[in-house]
Amino acid sequence: MNVISILGRQPELSLAELEQRFGSANVRVFSDSAATVETDLFDITTLGGVVKGGKIIAELEKADWSRLSRDIVQRYARTFKGEGKLTLGISVYGQDIPAREVQRTGLALKQSLKKQGRSVRLVPNDGPALSTATSHHNKLGLSDNKVELMVVYGPKTVVVAESMGAQNIxxxxxxxxxxxxxxxxxxxxxxxxxxxxxxxxxxxxxxxxxxxxxxxxxxxxxxxxxxxxxxxxxxxxxxxxxxxxxxxxxxxxxxxxxxxxxxxxxxxxxxxxxxxxxxxxxxxxxxxxxxxxxxxxxxxxxxxxxxxxxxxxxxxxxxxxxxxxxxxxxxxxxxxxxxxxxxxxxxxxxxxxxxxxxxxxxxxxxxxxxxxxxxxxxxxxxxxxxxxxxxxxxxxxxx
Ligand SMILES: C[S@@+](CC[C@H](N)C(=O)[O-])C[C@H]1O[C@@H](n2cnc3c(N)ncnc32)[C@H](O)[C@@H]1O
The missing domain is CATH 3.40.50.150 (Vaccinia Virus protein VP39)
Structure with missing residues (x-):
């Protein structure tokens, strides 16, 4: 599995930690604040320097947010359709997308899922990305009905990932x-x-x-x-x-x-x-x-x-x-x-x-x-x- 890791306050230490834990050949520097790791052993509770990790679903050519947002709504309206209440968060890293725009994408997805009979609680964004504390307290990424989509911009590409949990503060x-x-x-x-x-x-x-x-x-x-x-x-x-x-x-x-x-x-x-x-x-x-x-x-x-x-x-x-x-x-x-x-x-x-x-x-x-x-x-x-x-x-x- 390929995992995007959001690095901590001192990214060089986090990167060194990932490299020493998973082997340098399995770690790729993705941006100033994120790295990808090829591993089936990713467990955020065993890492000190990573604040969030997500399973990479797609790595795309860099596109503007409105285009990406449409694709995300379309894709996840299918993926998340189903039973029971869904708690949903969306986080954008590496690009200064206004929080309300990120929220708008969440609302569009919420509406689309509602039409299909699934109720959604959208976790409010106060910035492009949900803080570690917000993701952690909402238990996002830890079960099928508490999810966080992570959109991580790098210099050339953008990664769409599904959170596997935030640091257990x-x-x-x-x-x-x-x-x-x-x-x-x-x-x-x-x-x-x-x-x-x-x-x-x-x-x-x-x-x-x-x-x-x-x-x-x-x-x-x-x-x-x-x-x-x-x-x-x-x-x-x-x-x-x-x-x-x-x-x-x-x-x-x-x-x-x-x-x-x-x-x-x-x-x-x-x-x-x-x-x-x-x-x-x-x-x-x-x-x-x-x-x-x-x-x-x-x-x-x-x-x-x-x-x-x-x-x-x-x-x-x-x-x-x-x-x-x-x-x-x-x-x-x-x-x-x-x-x-x-x-x-x-x-x-x-x-x-x-x-x-x-x-x-x-x-x-x-x-x-x-x-x-x-x-x-x-x-x-x-x-x-x-x-x-x-x-x-x-x-x-x-x-
Ligand atoms: C910076 S503290 C380590 C704190 C520790 N990491 C912790 O989380 O509690 C350094 C420790 O080294 C011990 N210490 C100082 N000189 C020592 C020596 N020559 N041999 C063994 N321990 C020593 C001190 O008693 C102190 O507990």
Whole structure:
């Protein structure tokens, strides 16, 4: 099946995630904000960086909206005819069609279906595309009687697709805010980013991720997070079906991760969980380690760009921990082990980044960058405009 994916706030990260999850040969950049993926395994709940996905029905020469709109009404007046009430949404991406025009297409389709005896509730547009929240709350794309047509304009062609669901923001928020143990000071990872990092490591593709969850736990790959904190990576990895192994210097964080995973296990069947205290610069981990996904120590939080000497001091501390950790880890992992590590990069007032120097020495520490075809793998940085401490994502393989 060919699926159009609407990419998230940082499209290059979403694209990298799709590429690492489904293989670069199956991913095509469609526009600045969308990519197509050839796969039968598309499941939006397992992706952190995709906001909506739709099964592609047609890819057409670019045409103006009125023409396209007529074709859509004609086609879907046939496809959607049938029994029971239909909830219908229409979203246009990549072209600034006024919301009322998109709505007009919906109304024409509604009327046509009504004449055939099917009643329709049309979800109102307040822009050309329905927001993720609107699609999600209306459960569009999740059943035969709740549908969303997606019209996605690219530079040369336009895709018509039927939604397969929007990002489940309710479940993501519940996993983020509903956990019993949270700690603002260690700076918890958003679950979306944790999911994205697990996919970015490439372990899902390597282990044919879609069926991991169906295997007995003795047969599932283990993901290690040596800076597990409150356990967000462990939590998301466990939900994807991986066995999880977390360590952290702070006993308190070990307890937090354990409590959070116990909480998760009450509601979801998960595989093996192991959490213990350990300093990442010298800890001896248990085998097996099939992938390493972690947000390392990020140094102290800043709400405004620090003075150069202050930044220098923090950078030196982080540099030491990350370098020693990478050395220690490389001595314990097998060649080919995939990694996705988030390390700090500090943004100044002009938006320029100060990166860790160890990034230039990764080869000599026993790692190589994984090749990405659609994006520059060496410049993936996750940040929000108001953040000083951004997270640079290193997608590596143990040499
Ligand atoms: C940025 S936080 C990770 C937060 C985590 N991703 C979460 O979602 O809660 C970094 C974690 O690294 C731990 N840490 C700092 N230095 C460490 C070291 N040398 N070895 C292991 N853990 C360390 C801290 O206790 C903290 O929990």
């Amino acid at each position: 309710t479940a993501l928020a519940a996993r983020d805010q509903g956990r019993p143990k949270r700690d603002a000071f260690v700076g918890m990872l958003p679950p979306k980013l944790a999911l994205m990092m697990i996919n970015l490591s490439g372990i899902g593709q390597k282990s044919r991720g879609a069926d991991v969850v169906t295997r007995p736990s003795s047969d599932r790959p283990t993901i290690l997070d040596p800076f597990c904190g409150t356990g967000v990576v462990l939590q998301e990895a466990a939900l994807l079906g991986f066995n999880v192994y977390g360590t952290d210097l702070a006993e308190k964080m070990v307890d937090y991760s354990k409590a959070n995973l116990e909480w998760l296990a009450v509601k979801h069947p998960i595989g093996t969980v192991r959490v213990e205290a350990g300093d990442a610069i010298e800890h001896q981990w248990q085998q097996p380690i099939d992938a390493v996904v972690a947000e390392t120590y990020l140094g102290q939080p800043f709400s405004a760009p620090p003075a150069p000497d202050k930044l220098d001091k923090v950078k030196r501390i982080v540099e030491h921990i990350v370098t020693k950790f990478l050395e220690n880890l490389a001595a314990q992992t097998k060649p080919g082990t995939p990694h996705c590590l988030a390390v700090p990069a500090w943004r100044d007032a002009q938006g320029r980044f100060t990166h860790l120097s160890v990034i230039k020495k990764l080869e000599s520490l026993g790692y190589e960058w994984q090749d990405l075809e659609h994006v520059d793998a060496k410049s993936l940085v996750y940040f929000r405009e108001d953040q000083v401490v951004a997270r640079q994502l290193l997608i590596l393989t143990r040499k």
